[in-house]
């Protein structure tokens with residue numbers, strides 16, 4: 001059994017998450033990686049590759065493609081052809097490539113907010129306009145009427161995040177079918193970022209990959225996936241775009257070649273090992289995350305209504321409402337209290353904070369005690 005209670009000392013290891021608060025006592029629960037040692041099958045595959053010792057230009061092998069295809073067929077009921085896959089060093093660069101490939105300056109890209117910040121700035125960086133359609137605040141579900149009202153002749157893409165970062169919902173089959181219908185009626189490309197699809201915490205939920213909804217929407221969509229979040233290998237840069245339509249795929253690849261780097265050998269080795277041998281570790285980490293989420297929910301309940309959250313159905317991110325906390329600048333006060341969360345403002349919604357609970361229980365407890373102290377003073 002994996003010991004997820006073990007906290008690796010990531011200080012001075014070049015960790016983005018920990019270095020933000022270098023030489024301070026602030027517990028970093030912000031950027032989405034986990035404070036867990038990754039699955040042993042991944043380290044073993046990397047060691048084997050390192051011992052071979054040749055690190056030339058690399059691409060996904062037939063075996064690597066087949067491993068991914070088998071995994072997504074078993075887990076998500078899609079069966080891509082290898083030629084429909086394009087391996088990338090990340091998904092943020094994929095979001096940018098999508099916006100560049102399918103918009104002209106002045107076109108519009110719609111996304112449901114609050115949202116992982118690159119969804120807001122990838123269209124703008126590509127010369128397009130981001131149009132925000134707010135999720136319903138009572139349950140964080142999409143309002144399809146609001147979506148229809150936001151569509152104009154200039155709308156070329158909908159960027160969907162399913163499961164959703166930061167609110168943690170899994171879009172239902174009905175919601176996706178409605179979304180697909182809207183895209184097909186309006187000739188809008190649907191880009192579905194499914195990087196969190198293997199992190200379903202609520203056992204009553206299932207992930208529906210957009211390409212399973214219908215052949216028509218499969219032909220008008222881009223599905224983005226990666227082993228990075230699930231197996232904690234984001235620093236190795238290995239992601240996949242699944243684009244069944246030949247013309248869309250050609251345009252996308254044209255926007256990638258020469259503009260973003262090729263995938264690196266060790267990322268591919270790690271990704272293949274994760275999809276082939278990482279299932280036992282994934283199941284274990286999910287159980288640990290469920291316990292952390294449950295602890296966090298209990299904690300929130302005891303804070304006299306100063307903070308609230310809805311239960312995340314997926315991801316290891318909790319979206320917490322601090323608007324009744326009495327703190328006029330929650331990020332600042334929480335950092336002063338020794339906890340670093342992500343500021344909701346960056347996701348398009350002020351007054352909320354995102355807490356990453358993928359860490360050993362002892363660290364989470366320490367952070368919760370600090371948040372509690374901070375709220376007592378507010």
Ligand SMILES: Cc1ncc(COP(=O)(O)O)c(C=O)c1O
Nearest residue numbers: 032090091092116161165193195
């Ligand atoms: C929805 C979503 N897409 C993409 C990413 C990051 O992708 P990458 O690190 O592969 O660029 C994240 C990271 O948190 C994410 O939550």
